[in-house]
Amino acid sequence: MAENRMMRYEEEIPDREYFVAPRHARRRRRVSWKLLLLCAVLFLSGLLLGRALAAEVDMEGGYRAGGTSAGAGPVQAIAPVAEQKKDTEEWQLLLVNRDHLLSEDYKIHEMTKLRGGHSVDSRIYPDLQKMMDDARAEGLQPLICSSYRTWDKQEELFQRKVSYYLRQGCDRQEAEEKASAWVARPGTSEHQAGLAVDIVDVAYQVLDEQQEQTEVQQWLMEHCAEYGFILRYPTDKSELTGVSYEPWHYRYVGKEAARELTEQGLCLEEYLSGQSVVLF
Ligand SMILES: [Zn+2]
Known part of the structure; x- marks a missing residue:
């Protein structure tokens, strides 16, 4: 049946239209373009969705890198572990x-x-x-x-301890050395x-x-x-x-x-x- 319709259709096409495009071909080409457009849209959507999901997983992975082990499996499988x-x-x-x-x-x-x-x-x-x-x-x-x-807070804590040892009779160098055993010097x-x-x-x-x-x-x-x-x-x-x-x-x-x-x-x-x- 399809072959018969096709033959009949071909026969009905005026000569001039052969150079443009057979109607059935144009219709099929329109369908093809629609399909291509649909595929392209789906592909781009999938790409964007995939990237969005990857970003989300990545953020979670950052948390889960040291977080609960329950979520570590899929995250490690998808996120860039290295x-x-x-x-x-x-x-x-x-x-x-x-x-x-x-x-x-x-x-x-x-x-x-x-x-x-x-x-x-x-x-x-x-x-x-x-x-x-x-x-x-x-x-x-x-x-x-x-x-x-903050740096200032650490400085304050350190100097407070130094003052304590100064009051104990230590000279400044000795006081700072003793203080540093208990309170870290600023920056340390x-x-x-x-x-x-x-x-x-x-x-x-x-x-x-x-x-x-x-x-x-x-x-x-x-x-x-x-x-x-x-x-x-x-x-x-x-x-x-x-x-x-x-x-x-x-x-x-x-x-x-x-x-x-x-x-x-x-x-x-x-x-x-x-x-x-x-x-x-
Ligand atoms: Zn501490």
Whole structure:
């Protein structure tokens, strides 16, 4: 039937129209253009939608890089993992200590404000929040008592400690040396980078070695690495870190580094010196 119609149709076409286009051909070509246009629109829509979804996943991936493992699978499968890793290595393994000072013009990353006037680098916030939530779910009462500090604030804290030792009879150099064992000199504190928090137990808010006996610290020391944090100044690493034991100062380094540091019993200085990471 189709062949017959086609033949009949061809026969009915006036000669002049052959040079333009047979009607059936024109109709089919119009259909083809419509199809092509539809395909192009669908393709472009798909492309734009795909890119939008990828961007969304990427943002979530940034959070989940150190966040819940539940969402890590599909994110890692789609997001550019290599780029994420490179990016995280650059910021979360930042070494700040007496030999590696932050410059005064160090650019603080976007900050997230916390209760009590505190704030931290937004990139560590999701894991910090999760750690605090999980600790509370265990019936504990952790309290962040220090977080991001400006250069001026660090200077003020340091000078206050220096004044204390001056009153004890030390000369200035001696006072500054003693003070630096307790309060980081300006430029040498991780608090200035927004990557560290001091956490205490509500029931015991004194910053001394007894803090390690509290339920909050016992829990944090055991679990902080699961959230990408390390106890930055352990009791047996003071010579390497240059800071006295602080069983309240937690530094974010990311889950992978936190796990390795913890498993190998290393402080950050040891960990980084064994890696091909550019020290700041
Ligand atoms: Zn601290």
